[in-house]
Amino acid sequence: NAGVMQNPRHLVRRRGQEARLRCSPMKGHSHVYWYRQLPEEGLKFMVYLQKENIIDESGMPKERFSAEFPKEGPSILRIQQVVRGDSAAYFCASSPEGLGLDTQYFGPGTRLTVL
């Protein structure tokens, strides 16, 4: 009964590089959410996706950040031209129903460090 899987668990990038974070939802879940946890802060919602659709990206920075959840494969959060301020833990969650009807289950997170 695998939970939400995220990889890599730790990612180090230099300023200006790209970061790709992957998330595989729990079996049977078709709704994925990405959250960011900055140091000493709580998690902040970034984006909500279903297969091949972005439902709500209101929490995602307008530039350099993008997310997808293809028909096959994991959801990807992509950060282009990373800056030091992108250093954070990025958590993915999944749920079976979506739209606030059910509980989100979280993965272990990817800790991004930008040098």
Added chain:
Amino acid sequence: AQSVTQPDIHITVSEGASLELRCNYSYGATPYLFWYVQSPGQGLQLLLKYFSGDTLVQGIKGFEAEFKRSQSSFNLRKPSVHWSDAAEYFCAVGPSGTYKYIFGTGTRLKVLA
């Protein structure tokens, strides 16, 4: 604006002692309420949740929480803490009908042997 406040950043208790972690929220209606625990290097594990009904909610690992509408609180309790409970605890609000959970800043629990 909707918000969640966890007033205690750090709490230290002795093993076997009782525990209460505070959580206050600001929201116009009754939201969905959650407590998650995050062990070092791990993801968030759901301890318990409140959607409606009985205001005293039982969770995993011997935790319980009580929803008090008049105080806008959802405090987490455990009668006897174990050393393995040392972790960071997050209270979250899921405004009913939405998926945008709002998290508090967390309470880091230290347990003394």
